[in-house]
Amino acid sequence: MNKLSSSNSPIGNRDLIRAINRSLILNTIKEHGAISRAEIARYVGLSPATVTGISAELIQDGLVFEKESGDSSGGRRPIMLAINPRGGFVVGIKVMEDHALGALNDLEATLLVKQTHPLTDTNPEAVVEGIHSLVANLLKQGDIPNQKLMGIGIGLAGIIDSEQGIVRQSPYFGWRNVFLRDMIQEKIHSPVYMDNDVNTLTYAEKWFGAGQGINDFLVVTVGRGVGLGIMANGQLYHGSGGGAGEFGHTVVRPGGLLCSCGKRGCLEAYASEPALLGQAAAAFEKHQLSRLPQSPAELVALAEAGEVKAQTIFADAGEMLGQAIANLVNIFNPKRILINGEGVRAGHWLFDPMIKAVDDNTMPGLRSDAEIRIEPLGDDAWAHGAASLVLHKLFESPVNNRQSDLTLG
Numbered sequence: 001m002n003k004l005s006s007s008n009s010p011i012g013n014r015d016l017i018r019a020i021n022r023s024l025i026l027n028t029i030k031e032h033g034a035i036s037r038a039e040i041a042r043y044v045g046l047s048p049a050t051v052t053g054i055s056a057e058l059i060q061d062g063l064v065f066e067k068e069s070g071d072s073s074g075g076r077r078p079i080m081l082a083i084n085p086r087g088g089f090v091v092g093i094k095v096m097e098d099h100a101l102g103a104l105n106d107l108e109a110t111l112l113v114k115q116t117h118p119l120t121d122t123n124p125e126a127v128v129e130g131i132h133s134l135v136a137n138l139l140k141q142g143d144i145p146n147q148k149l150m151g152i153g154i155g156l157a158g159i160i161d162s163e164q165g166i167v168r169q170s171p172y173f174g175w176r177n178v179f180l181r182d183m184i185q186e187k188i189h190s191p192v193y194m195d196n197d198v199n200t201l202t203y204a205e206k207w208f209g210a211g212q213g214i215n216d217f218l219v220v221t222v223g224r225g226v227g228l229g230i231m232a233n234g235q236l237y238h239g240s241g242g243g244a245g246e247f248g249h250t251v252v253r254p255g256g257l258l259c260s261c262g263k264r265g266c267l268e269a270y271a272s273e274p275a276l277l278g279q280a281a282a283a284f285e286k287h288q289l290s291r292l293p294q295s296p297a298e299l300v301a302l303a304e305a306g307e308v309k310a311q312t313i314f315a316d317a318g319e320m321l322g323q324a325i326a327n328l329v330n331i332f333n334p335k336r337i338l339i340n341g342e343g344v345r346a347g348h349w350l351f352d353p354m355i356k357a358v359d360d361n362t363m364p365g366l367r368s369d370a371e372i373r374i375e376p377l378g379d380d381a382w383a384h385g386a387a388s389l390v391l392h393k394l395f396e397s398p399v400n401n402r403q404s405d406l407t408l409g
Contacts, residue, residue, distance in 0.1 A: 016398060021046060022054050023397040026063065029081050030395060034067055036078035055081055062087035063107065063394075083107055088150040089142070091135050092387025094197055095119075095127065095156040097172045102134040103383035104142045109208045109391060113142040114380060122173045124183060132187045151191035152184065153389030155200035155382060157225065161242035162195040168242060171225075171260065193389040195238075198245060200385035201340065202229030202236055203392045210338055210373055217336040218328060220247065222321070222343030222350075226268045232332065247328070248272065252320055267324050271317040273343055283309045296345060303349045314349035321350070322357025329362045329370045340375040 024044045029035055035043075041051045058064035058081075065084040085106040094101045098120075104113040117134040119127055135152060139145075158170040165181025184192045195203075202219045205211035211219075211231060219229035226248030230237040237244050248268030249261050256265030257275070269275050273296045280299050284292040288309040293299040302310035325337065343350065351374055359367060 018054070019398045021050060022057070023395070025051060025054050026058060026083075027395055027397075029058075029064055030083050034080040034082045036080055038078060040081070085110060089139075089144050089148050090150050090153065090387045090390040091138055092153045092200070092383045092385065092389070093131060093134060093155070094200075094382035094386055095131075095154060097122075100127075100130055100134055101380075101383045102138050103380065103387055104138040104144065105384065105387040105391075107391070107394070109204070109384065109388065111380065111384060113138050114383065115141065124173075124175060124178045124180060127173075128180070128183045128187055131184055135188055135190075146190075149190050151193060151390035151393065152188065153200060153386035154180070154184065154192065154194035155197035155386035155389070156194070157197055157227075159241070159243040159246070160194060160196045160199075162193070162199070162238060163242070165192070165194055166242075167194075191390070191393075193393060195389055196227070196229075196242070196245065197382055197385065198227035198229045199236055199238070200389055201381065202231055202385075204381070204385040204388035205229075205338055206231055206236075207388055207391055207395060210336065210375065214335050216332065216334050217338065218332060218334045219338045219340065220325060220328075221341035222271065222339065222346075223273055223341035225272050226321070227341070228328070230332065247324070250324060250327075252324055267320065271321045271324075271343075276313055276317055276346075279313050280310065283313065296342070300346055300349065311349055314346055315353045318350040318353030319357045322354035323361050325354065325372075326358045326361035329358065329366055333366055334370050337370055337372045338375055339372065340381070344374055344376045 024046070025040055028040050028043050037051050037055060038048065040055070041048045055064060059066065062084055064081050064087070066079050067082050085108040087107055090105050092103045092105065098118065100117045100119055102115050102117065103111055105111055115134060115137055117130050119130050131154070139149065156167070156170065157172060159168040160166070161168055165179060167175050167178040167180050169176060181192045181194050198219060198221050201221065202211070205217070205219055211217045215231070215234040217231050221227040228245040228247035230245055249259065249263065249266045251263065251265045252267045252270065253265040257269040258264055259266035259269040276296065276299060277293065280289060280293050283289045289302060289307060291302070293302060299310055299313070303314055328334070328337070339351070355372060358372065
């Protein structure tokens with residue numbers, strides 16, 4: 001049994017308390033960049049002896065190192081502690097329809113190496129082989145020995161049971177109930193963590209991005225689909241089976257357009273990039289556009305060139321997206337909403353109408369609580385988010401951790 005599994009024994013309780021204290025100290029060092037042992041003791045309310053003992057363990061594990069002395073108030077200068085960025089390394093992988101994007105990161109989430117691996121065969125065994133090759137190439141290119149790899153994070157679209165490591169449903173590959181985490185671990189012999197790709201972005205925002213220090217925020221992604229990450233009371237909400245956040249498949253127009261999920265009237269059928277291109281194709285056939293856009297960027301160019309129908313397509317989608325986001329504000333009362341994904345390239349043509357619709361449809365008194373930020377993130381952010389799955393396991397308190405394996409160092 002893992003030493004941090006639930007136990008009523010005194011030894012089990014002592015181990016859990018020590019693990020919690022270790023997490024408190026590690027997070028305090030992460031948040032402050034460089035901090036003395038005495039300051040840590042004051043911040044977390046632990047005795048100096050406890051801080052000294054646990055920090056010694058963290059130094060021995062390579063997670064923390066001593067750096068230049070701090071300012072002195074008289075007497076010896078204090079020795080500062082900081083996260084050791086090269087104390088370990090993590091790999092994040094975003095699995096997409098035809099390729100996997102991998103990123104090698106240090107413990108400060110700095111991107112060191114990135115690489116793409118094609119996926120010509122999408123059966124689970126072939127995808128695992130591709131991930132294996134991608135991880136090996138990243139470590140080789142970064143000159144990182146295998147023993148320094150602390151874990152691998154996998155992000156992919158669909159309904160993912162992150163606790164059990166099961167892909168319950170993959171919209172791109174047609175998978176059902178694939179035990180992907182175990183398959184990868186057997187091949188690579190390193191801890192593997194996986195989640196829905198929007199959830200991985202949400203973890204990245206919590207630990208290293210615009211969600212730092214905020215307990216209640218939402219991440220809405222617009223691109224190939226429309227996704228949602230829910231950070232509630234400091235914890236990512238997965239739902240009972242890992243399916244929470246299927247925002248794109250909330251019905252906004254009953255009996256409306258056919259969605260890829262098989263239902264009609266889903267938000268994704270109106271506001272995703274494929275939906276916008278579909279509307280543009282229909283408009284071109286009616287001679288409402290001067291040319292047929294082959295990509296979202298070309299549709300944006302038509303709007304920029306003054307073509308009213310292109311502008312209307314974005315405005316209608318933005319209004320519908322804003323109405324749906326207003327419902328999220330009314331339900332969750334978040335402090336911040338982060339909008340990202342490939343669809344951010346639509347710019348003000350999509351998001352000005354979206355903001356207006358949020359303003360018009362949010363319950364009075366709640367709108368002022370929710371700051372909305374549009375974040376232009378590239379493909380690298382998805383792989384970075386997957387890497388944050390592993391870093392999340394490192395920094396998360398064992399009280400809140402969902403999995404039984406709670407130690408990485």
